[in-house]
Amino acid sequence: FVDDVYAGGSSKLEATNNYDLVSYVCNGHDFPVEDLKRYDNWTIVLDRDQVEKRQHLLGYDFTASNDALYCSYSGSIPHGDSMTKRQSCGILASLYDPLGLLIEHDMHARSIWRDINKSTPTDWEAIIPVPLVKAVTDWAALSDALSKSRPSSRHALLDQPLVLSTDASANAWGADLRSLGDLSVRVAGRGGLFNSSNLSWSIPRKELDALHRGLLWVKSLSPYLPMATHYSEYQVPLNVLFPRCPDQPLTVVVDSEVTVYRLKRPSNDAKLPAPEQRRLAAVRGLCLELRAHVKHVASNCNPSDSISRCSLPKSFNCSNLASALEGPSVTYYPGEELSSGDSSYVQGQTVTSAPCTEDAGYAQGLFMTNASSSEDAGYPPLYKVASLLDDDFFYGSSMSVDDLPVSPPEASTSPSSRAGHVMLVNSDGLDLPNISGLDLSDDEKEELRLLLEFVDTTRGITDSSESTLDNIEFQRRLTACARRCQSNDTDLSKFRDYLEGKTAVGSLGLRKTVFQRLSKHCSLDTDGLIRQRRWYSSNSETDSDDGGTIYLGNSRYAYQVLCILVGIYHYSFGHPGQRRLRSIIKKRFTARGISTAVRKTTSSCARCLRARASKSIRYLNSDVQDMIVTQLWQLVGVDVVGPYGRPSTRHRSRLSSSASNASASSQGDANLDPSKDYYVLVCQDAVSGYIAARPMRNSKAETVAMALHAIFCEHGSPSVLVSDRAITSILTKAVRSILIKHGTRQYSLPGYSQHLSFWERSHRDLAQTSRAIMVSSATPEDYIYSYLLAIRCYNSTPRHWSTISPSALHYAYRQRLPTDPPTNFPSVDWDKLEIKYLNVDYLPYVRSLLPALSDLQEKTKVTVQEYIDNWRSKQADLRERSIKETPQNYKLSLYDLVYMTEAANNIGGHLNSSWRGPLTVVRLAGTSMVYLFDGILLPNDYGGNLQVSRDGNSIEGGPDQASLVYASLKNLVPARALQSLVYDHLEKGVRVYQDAAGGLSTMPASTDGSDQSKILLRQAQDKPPLEEGGLAAAHEGSQSVEANAPSTVRSASIPPSKELDPGWLVVSTDGSTYRGLAVLGDEVSGSDLVPLRPISLLSTTGVLSTLDPETVYYVSRSQLLYVTSSTRPLTRSILERTRNLLERLGL
Incomplete structure (x- = not known):
């Protein structure tokens, strides 16, 4: 089927002859070309009344007099x-x-x-x-x-770049295509309505969908336009029937900054829903294919705005669009990767990162220089309210600091401006600011340094060299930093003058309305800081302890303060996790980039990674169950956790000296430490989540009863106590006696309803927090101490859906006394309670009347089965959503950093799993095993000779095979955040490595690939000195080996009278200078100090390697142990003796 015949030419005559020839040939082959279809664009056809007759062209009515098209x-x-x-x-x-x-x-x-x-x-x-x-x-x-x-207009200039504009409203999307040569002429347009399932999408998501649809539409038109041509799968390439203009880049304009910023930050895609992640990836790919860049303009400059609103515009000023295209604006270029934590300067303006979960992507420091471009969608001029674009944002009469006009931090042009982004890595892997490398004044650096002292990694160790500062000093230093933050921010400084009455209202200009509205819920505290009152507090309320959130403003200094505060609260709340830490910071401070600071600072924390890795199965919490009780401390759940830290039965029986006929339990209890607790009784409120705990030495019924009595006397007697079916500790006569005295009913879980144990949902958080505290504590074996600290952190931390902590709720209720009647109390739904739980008082009676209660049993069975089916349906939905939102395609690759964890071998030691790392993947051995390098290995190590093998499964030219660690994939925990941190610092000339104490440290990166040698040298220097008494004591449980056993060590100190020869292999035990293997230098003299050059054993073959040929240490003769007289490869016997010696010395 042929619709039309086209004939062209360089002149009218040539075009006419071509058409005559084509029509003649077609008619000769019985393919008639009707005269009615004959048309040219230069002949004006008149009708009988001498009025121009419209012709038909491409489905339009055409008039040659004005060369225009009319819709039909x-x-x-x-x-x-x-x-x-x-x-x-x-x-x-x-x-x-x-x-x-x-x-x-x-x-x-x-x-x-x-x-x-x-x-x-x-x-x-x-x-x-x-x-x-x-x-x-x-x-x-x-x-x-x-x-x-x-x-x-029929004619469109196609020798200039094209401009595609897209927009979306609540109901429709639109796309408009024009040429930069004449923006008043529309080349083509496209639009559509969102279907019913898409109407609930947020506006940012609809804007992104409109951009994707517009790019796909232009890609389908690319064969006819001056741009990169892309044909569909079965499309035949077009014949060239007209002079084709050279391809031009495509400019895409949108009026949604959130879309541009999400395109610019691919690292934030993981926080978005899976459909939006796929759409962003598709848009980036299309921009790369079409050579398109996306630019933000105001709504009044977007020609597709009228399409999405389904209404013809009265007029469109194309000069506004031309000015917006030439002016400064946020722009995404294909292939660009903007780090979400850095600040970039685009065409004279500051663009600060915005967290993708709370943003909606506005540049949180964008300075609007064009008044017309800010009058967008009804927003006040000269500023943007970033939070108004959030999908879940609800606003009323109140406003936030985001409403203030924002000015950019002054961009430094000095060479040291890049140093402001250099961060340091502390021993736990936290990315903290490098104060000395910041482009700040000396006073600002001193304030940051004093505040940084509160990042307490010691967790209160008494023998630590760092002293824990008190709360008064912390508040003083925090006040100084907050005052500096508000002074550096121009808008906050003016707002403070307004609150103090130093600024005339008439001089505020456009800020007048904003300041007046902010002053309704903002005030100055006694220190002169701007605070925002809580949304739930009135003007008459004054709380000396909680004066509201502190504004930190928008500046480089404020962001560094925010990063330091993240580190402080991360340790003070016991590694609470990013979500809770973000909630903690937001309850105290108002600032831009809180999520970014939390993520960049704590994502690489090795302690948190270890705590999460110990929990291999990640349970999915179901939705909130139906509330049986509506008042505090009326329904509590009780559980006994432990034992923790108790030696195994085998170890106790070995140490026991009791008679053989004594019972095993009594014999074991007699050998326990009478001053130590091994169990914890946990009692949690069903409404507030508050946890009361009591340490216990054992889990006997009498001990549990006394612990419950102590808790109830302190916190009040609940109406109902629920527990699992612990028949030996809780469902006992002693506990029932205490509960009767307190007027408390007792219920237990049925055998099928573990999901009803609300008190166990917090156990995972408690265990994770206690492990993080325990690995940082001076007494890691005391798990009870860490568990109680974790309970305090849990009680003092608000849940992410609330602004009030469990402790704040708990201590606001009226205690219930035992004389208060629990029955028919309006706060307890006894019907639901009877259905879900088993009344302990009824159990004997029900067992005796089972034949008479068959109907009731059947009814209860049906009710419970329906509940279980609904619960399983919810779990399936949660599991499906988790799979869709969680990346499942992670594959271990070479140079990946991992940690290795394995369960402890002893009984009861599941909480003390072995932890090792970071390690680097250097070889993939099949699908389940890998070889690891013990440390951080980078591609430029070993002199830059590292190469990936042809099959891509191993690294060649690196460490010896014998020094690698062979591990299973199931025991590895990827450290992707730490890996990203290591490579980011490497680009800035900083090498991150693991020191001798197992923590992380930094040093300047080398350019010759000698970092590994320097790391080994630093580890040898940082090892602690030997204790007095010579060799280290044997580990507990190992066989005792005498220090002078010649068959094990065979080494001796060098006498003062012995003449030393250069080249001797010795071991230095001088902790103040150098500890480890060394060789005597060439300039050996008769003095007491001997020159040494450090070396190391690189493999099991006995080959020695020099760490640093230019480093020489001078050590006393009395601190040297003789090994052999040369540095040639060691024999097997000498190698074994040397390794035994180094192991005994702790080297």
């Missing part, structure tokens, strides 16, 4: 108030506009048709409502007028 309307204007659905469909489909030159009018018809379908869904002969009849009539009249009087 074939319908009629209806009359009357009655119209069927079929008639309305015929009228609304009568406008033919294939290029979308008047796409807004067609979109209006589609919206009318949607309303008709909603009112009359099925019957085509049904009468539509009168308002819709009027809408159809008005649309038809306007269509007829537009087809007669609304010309569109």
Whole structure:
């Protein structure tokens, strides 16, 4: 099927001859070319009345006099108030506009048709409502007028770059294509309505979808446009029938900054839903294919804004669009990767990162220089309210600091400005600011340094060299830093002057309204700091302990203060996790980039990674269960956790000296430490989540009963106590006696309803926090101490859905006394309680009456089964959502950093799992095993000779095979955040390595690949000195080996009278200078100090390697142990003796 025949030429005569030839050939082959189809664009055809007759071109009516196209309307204007659905469909489909030159009018018809379908869904002969009849009539009249009087230029300049604009509203999306040569002419237009399932999407998501649809549309038109050409799968390449202009880059304009910033920050995609992640990746790919860059403009400069609103614009000022394209704005270029934690300067403006979970992506430090570009969607001029774009944001009469006009931090042009991004890594892997490398004044650096002292990694160790500062000093230093932050921020400084009455209202200008609204819920405290009162507090309330959140403003100094505060609260709350730490910071401070600071500072924490890794199975919490009780401390759950730190039965029996006929339990209890606790009784409120705990030496019924009595006397007697079926400790006569005295009912879990144990949901958080505390504690074996600290952190931390902590709720209730009647109390739903739990008082009675209660049993069984089915359905939905939102395609690769964890071998030591790392993957051995390098290995190590093998499964030219660690994949925990941190610092010339104490440290990176040698040398220097008494004591449980056993060590100190020869292999035990293997230097003299050059054993073959040939240490003769007289490869016997010696010395 052939629709039209095209013939062109360089002149009118040539084009006419070409058309005559083609038509002659076609007619000769019985393919008639009708004369009615003959058309040219230079002949004006007149009718009988000498009026120009319109011709047909590409589905449009064409007039040669003005070289214009008119949309074709074939319908009629209806009359009357009655119209069927079929008639309305015929009228609304009568406008033919294939290029979308008047796409807004067609979109209006589609919206009318949607309303008709909603009112009359099925019957085509049904009468539509009168308002819709009027809408159809008005649309038809306007269509007829537009087809007669609304010309569109046929000619478009295609020798200039194209401009694609996209936009979306609540109901529709639109795309507009123009040429930069003449922005007043629309080349083509496209639009559509969102279906019912997509109407609930957020505006940022709809904007992103519109951008994706617009790029796909332009890609399909690329063979006809001056841009990178892309054909579809089965499309035949076009013949060149016209002079094709050279390809030009495509400019895409949108009026949503959130879309541009999400494109610029691919590292934040992981926090978005999976559909938006896929859409962002597709848009980045299309921009790369089409050589397109995305630029932000205001809504009044976006020509597609009218398409998404389904209404014809009264006028469009193309000069505003031209000015916006030339002016400074946020722009995404394909292939660009903007780090989410850095600040970049784009065309004279500051763009600060915005966290993708709370943003909606506005540049949180963007300085608007064009008043017209800020009058967008009703926002106040000269500033943007970033939080208004958030999908879940609810706003009323209050405003936040985001409403203030924002000015950029002064961009430094000095060479040291880059040093402001250099961060240090502490021993736990936290990315903390490098104070000396910041581009700040000396006073600002001193304030940051004093505040940084509160990042307490010692966790209160008494023998630590670092002293823990008190709360008063912390508040003083924090106040100084907060005052500096607010002074550096121009808007906060002016707002403070306004609150103090130092600024005249008339001089505020556009800030007047904002300041007046902010002053309603902001005030100055006694220190002169701007604070925002809590949303739940009134003006009359004054709380000396909680004066509200402190504004930190927008500056480089404020961001460094925020990073330091993240580190302080990360340790003070016991490694609470990013979500809770973010909530803790937001309860105290108001600043931009809190999520970014938390993520960049704590993502690489090795302690948190270890605590998470010990919990291999990640449980999915179900939705909140039905509330049985509505008041505090009326329904509590009780559980006994432990034993912790108790020696195994084998060890106790070995140490026991009791008679052989004594019972095993009594014999074991007699050998336990009477001053130490091994269990913890945990009692949690069902409403507030508050946890009360008591350490216990054992889990006997009498001990549990006394612990419950102590808790109830302190916190009050609950109405109901629920526990699991612990028949030996809780469901006992001693516990029942205590509960009766307190007037408390006792219920237990049925055998099928472990999901009803609400008190066990917090155990994972408690265990994770206690492990993080324990690995940083001076007494890691005392797990009870860490567990109680974890309970305090849990009670003092608000849940992410609330602003009040469990302790704040708990200590606000009225205690219930045992005399208060628990029955018929309005706060307890006894019917639900009886259905979900088993009443302990009824158990004997029910067992005796089972035959008589068959009907009740069947009813209860059906009710419980329905509940279980619903619960399992919820779990399946949660599991499906978790799989969709969690990346499942992670694959271990070479140079990946991992940690290795294995369960302890002794009984009861599941909480003390072995932990090792970081390690580097250097070889993939099949699908389940890998070889690891003990430390951080980078591609430029070993002199830059490292190469990946041809099969891609191993690293060649690196460490010896014998020094690698062979491990299973199931025992490895990827440290992706730490790996990203290591490579980021490497680009800045800083090498991150593991020191001798197992922590992380930094040093300047080398360019010759000698970092590994320097690391070994630093580890040898940092090893602790030997204790007095010579060799280290044997480990507990190992066989005792005498220090002077010649068959084990065979080494001796060098006498003072012995003459030393250069080249001797010795071991230095001088902790103040150098400890380890060394060789005597060439300049050996008769003095007491001997020159040494450090060396190391690199493999089991006995080969020695020099750490640093230029380093020489001078050590006393008395601190040297002789090994052998040369440094040639050691024999097996000498190698074994040397290794035994180094192991005994702790080297």
